[in-house]
Amino acid sequence: MSPADVADIRLIWPHTALVESPWLDTGEDGDKTLWTPYAELLPKIFTTVLKTHKCDFVKAGDVVMFLPHCALDYFMADGRRLWALDERACQVTLEGWQ
Numbered sequence: 001m002s003p004a005d006v007a008d009i010r011l012i013w014p015h016t017a018l019v020e021s022p023w024l025d026t027g028e029d030g031d032k033t034l035w036t037p038y039a040e041l042l043p044k045i046f047t048t049v050l051k052t053h054k055c056d057f058v059k060a061g062d063v064v065m066f067l068p069h070c071a072l073d074y075f076m077a078d079g080r081r082l083w084a085l086d087e088r089a090c091q092v093t094l095e096g097w098q
Contacts, residue, residue, distance in 0.1 A: 003050050003060055006082065011053035015087045019047040019064075022071050022083065046094075047071065047083065055087045065092040 006018045025044035049062045058064055070089035074082045 001050060001080075005080070006051050009051070009082070011051065014054040015056075016053045017049050017055060017058055017085050017087055018051040019049050019071065019083045019085050021081070022047040022066075045071075047085065049085075052087070058087045058090055058093060063094040064090040065094070066090045 001020050009018065011018070022045050025046065044065065045068060046063060046065050049058050049060055049064060051060055052058060064085075066085060067089045071083050071085045074084065076082060
C-alpha cells in the first residue's frame with residue numbers, strides 16, 4: 001500500500017496515523033532488524049507510516065516500532081484493509097529506513 005492509496009481518507013482524530021500492515025522481527029536466521037541490549041523485553045513490531053494527522057513525532061514515510069495490541073485494522077467497503085495507529089504507541093522511529 002502507498003500514500004496514494006489512502007489519499008481519499010480524511011483523518012479527524014489527533015495523533016492518528018494510517019500505516020502499512022505491521023510485521024514482526026522474529027530474529028530467525030540469526031538476523032535481527034533492531035538490536036538492543038534489552039531485546040528480550042522490547043516487542044519488535046514494525047510498520048511504515050502512510051498518512052498522519054496532527055502528529056508531533058511521526059510523519060509519512062517513517063518506519064516505526066510500536067507496542068503490541070495498538071494497531072487496529074479495518075476493512076473498507078471497496079476491499080481495502082487499513083491499519084491505524086496512535087503515534088503515542090510508537091517506541092522508536094527508525095531514521096533513514098525505507
